Amino acid sequence: MNNESNFFASCPRGSEELLLSEVNSFDLKGKSGKGGVSFKTNDQNAIQFILRTRIASRVFKELHNFNIKNEKQIYRNARNIKWDKYISLDDTFKITTLLDREANQTFNNSIFLSQLLKDSLADHMRGIFNKRPDVDIKNPSISFLQRIESFKGEFRVQVYADMTGISLDKRGYRQSGHMAPLRENLAAALVMSTDWKKETEKFFDPMVGSGTILIEAILYKEDIPPSYLNLKYDTTPYSFTRQKWFKDSDLVDWYYQEVKIIIEESRVKIDAFEYGTFYANDLEDSNLKLCKKHLRKCFGRVDFVDFTCDDFLEMPAPEDFAGLVLFNPPYGERLCRIEDIDGFYHDIGEKLKNFYKGSRAYIFTLHGDLRKNIRLKVSRKIEFQNGDLDCRLFRYELS
Numbered sequence: 001m002n003n004e005s006n007f008f009a010s011c012p013r014g015s016e017e018l019l020l021s022e023v024n025s026f027d028l029k030g031k032s033g034k035g036g037v038s039f040k041t042n043d044q045n046a047i048q049f050i051l052r053t054r055i056a057s058r059v060f061k062e063l064h065n066f067n068i069k070n071e072k073q074i075y076r077n078a079r080n081i082k083w084d085k086y087i088s089l090d091d092t093f094k095i096t097t098l099l100d101r102e103a104n105q106t107f108n109n110s111i112f113l114s115q116l117l118k119d120s121l122a123d124h125m126r127g128i129f130n131k132r133p134d135v136d137i138k139n140p141s142i143s144f145l146q147r148i149e150s151f152k153g154e155f156r157v158q159v160y161a162d163m164t165g166i167s168l169d170k171r172g173y174r175q176s177g178h179m180a181p182l183r184e185n186l187a188a189a190l191v192m193s194t195d196w197k198k199e200t201e202k203f204f205d206p207m208v209g210s211g212t213i214l215i216e217a218i219l220y221k222e223d224i225p226p227s228y229l230n231l232k233y234d235t236t237p238y239s240f241t242r243q244k245w246f247k248d249s250d251l252v253d254w255y256y257q258e259v260k261i262i263i264e265e266s267r268v269k270i271d272a273f274e275y276g277t278f279y280a281n282d283l284e285d286s287n288l289k290l291c292k293k294h295l296r297k298c299f300g301r302v303d304f305v306d307f308t309c310d311d312f313l314e315m316p317a318p319e320d321f322a323g324l325v326l327f328n329p330p331y332g333e334r335l336c337r338i339e340d341i342d343g344f345y346h347d348i349g350e351k352l353k354n355f356y357k358g359s360r361a362y363i364f365t366l367h368g369d370l371r372k373n374i375r376l377k378v379s380r381k382i383e384f385q386n387g388d389l390d391c392r393l394f395r396y397e398l399s
Ligand SMILES: C[S@@+](CC[C@H](N)C(=O)[O-])C[C@H]1O[C@@H](n2cnc3c(N)ncnc32)[C@H](O)[C@@H]1O
Pocket: 178, 180, 181, 182, 206, 207, 208, 209, 210, 211, 212, 213, 281, 282, 283, 284, 287, 310, 311, 312, 313, 328, 329, 330, 331, 336
């Protein structure tokens, strides 16, 4: 059980340093790279991390790494992997191959490279069971990742098993309905990038939409692991719980005990939620309804949030409000069309300047000219990738 392996936790682009601090906070030494953080530890610590991370999207465990000069060497090297510890005959699987730029230029066809790895898995399983599990591209029960990067004139291949299966940013509460929600772990990264003094300060999302930022702020303030939201419905949502190495290990009882603690402690915290910290507003009643639906699904209650349904540009600040204002206004494109988007951003700036003195505002929006309409001094800016959109979180001091 104390054997250490290499792990890779992926995250939305821009959140790598936050993820690294999260990894470090588990007493693990991590190294951040593009799109995630690698760290070395034992299985128990990795599971503990999966149960408590706010930022990671998925966590992968390295099964093998080797150098190759050409693609033929993949099959031969991968035959050393004990695939049967990670997959059973009644599982289905998928293999994804990611190439860096040089590997892409050399090998060109990532599907073929996945097939080479698949052949080694299939032959290993046939050698033991005379049979092999089936591939399922859409809904596999076990996923593997092959990363190939150029390395000292050769290529380095890393083969990983996806420990989580589900994407951890999917907290399990979302209902369809809102047009432009953020990924949940990106929302968590936004909240955690601010200087919100969560023990004492109020929090306001004036364009709350379906509530993604608000929900992450609540989880963060109350120190509730996001995993709680899935675990309360299903205690084994992660694919490692179906893998043989885990089922054969002495971690099983410990895991269920951890899950029980998370569920029980979170419930106690939720029962103690108090009114007075969280404020939420949206122009559209239908969005507020969706936000409340999401809050009920997460916490079973909405009474601790002060809701208003108003035009932010017209409404007064909530009474006695001082604290943190964090929101992502419409960008004026695609789904959220606004006639005069430059004027809209200008007015947001004026509203904040005149009505929110003594607070700090953080606005998450597109990188580019749009935010320049806000005539306030930016005191900090942090880069994030929101899907394929290049975005920034801007901080404004409203003194
Ligand atoms: C980009 S969405 C926010 C998405 C939200 N963060 C989420 O993840 O669901 C912008 C929201 O601003 C709201 N909105 C647009 N103009 C507004 C205004 N003048 N006052 C208040 N809310 C407004 C829209 O109804 C929409 O829900």
